[in-house]
Amino acid sequence: DAKTTQPTSMDCAEGRAANLPCNHSTISGNEYVYWYRQIHSQGPQYIIHGLKNNETNEMASLIITEDRKSSTLILPHATLRDTAVYYCIVTRRPGGGADGLTFGKGTHLIIQP
Amino acid sequence: NAGVTQTPKFRVLKTGQSMTLLCAQDMNHEYMYWYRQDPGMGLRLIHYSVGEGTTAKGEVPDGYNVSRLKKQNFLLGLESAAPSQTSVYFCASRDIPNTEAFFGQGTRLTVV
Numbered sequence: 001d002a003k004t005t006q007p008t009s010m011d012c013a014e015g016r017a018a019n020l021p022c023n024h025s026t027i028s029g030n031e032y033v034y035w036y037r038q039i040h041s042q043g044p045q046y047i048i049h050g051l052k053n054n055e056t057n058e059m060a061s062l063i064i065t066e067d068r069k070s071s072t073l074i075l076p077h078a079t080l081r082d083t084a085v086y087y088c089i090v091t092r093r094p095g096g097g098a099d100g101l102t103f104g105k106g107t108h109l110i111i112q113p
Numbered sequence: 114n115a116g117v118t119q120t121p122k123f124r125v126l127k128t129g130q131s132m133t134l135l136c137a138q139d140m141n142h143e144y145m146y147w148y149r150q151d152p153g154m155g156l157r158l159i160h161y162s163v164g165e166g167t168t169a170k171g172e173v174p175d176g177y178n179v180s181r182l183k184k185q186n187f188l189l190g191l192e193s194a195a196p197s198q199t200s201v202y203f204c205a206s207r208d209i210p211n212t213e214a215f216f217g218q219g220t221r222l223t224v225v
Contacts (some may be wrong), residue, residue, distance in 0.1 A: 087155065101129050105154065
């Protein structure tokens with residue numbers, strides 16, 4: 001699975017859009033991009049995933065560049081409850097395959113009031 | 114619908130003691146996982162199971178054993194606890210073909 005690079009931490013003002021970048025320059029054509037988040041040492045929570053097209057759900061939007069070497073997770077109207085560590089994961093196996101996903105250190109997003 | 118439930122939520126062990134962590138899911142999921150998370154680190158996979166009666170080693174299996182006698186339960190055992198096993202343990206489950214993993218709330222274990 002391709003490696004990912006994320007900023008260690010980011011700040012965002014409450015009510016603004018939070019844009020979390022992820023670099024995956026070695027991604028191959030059949031690898032998925034997954035995003036999970038972990039709020040204050042709770043269990044991680046699935047947010048969204050995509051392969052080639054941009055995706056949107058009730059929580060967030062995922063924008064994948066045309067060359068697929070990077071992506072951005074967008075939380076459209078960040079609230080204080082969105083303060084969490086956000087993990088970007090790339091895997092060729094849907095859901096990470098039998099042995100699941102590999103979690104790195106992620107980005108600590110802090111929403112400022 | 115409880116989802117994934119971990120028992121206990123907190124535990125303090127003395128070095129050399131044994132214990133079992135229980136993970137129960139009520140979603141009829143096939144796959145179950147045990148992870149550990151140390152301060153400032155991501156999650157590391159300890160063991161996993163692809164169905165009742167099956168188990169497999171993950172990234173950091175040493176010092177742990179697991180069993181999946183019933184589909185809804187996945188047990189993680191520490192036979193002789195060591196301070197290096199002080200960590201937060203997370204259980205997760207997911208189904209086929211659903212790709213979303215559901216996590217429990219974690220068990221905070223301290224070995225003194």
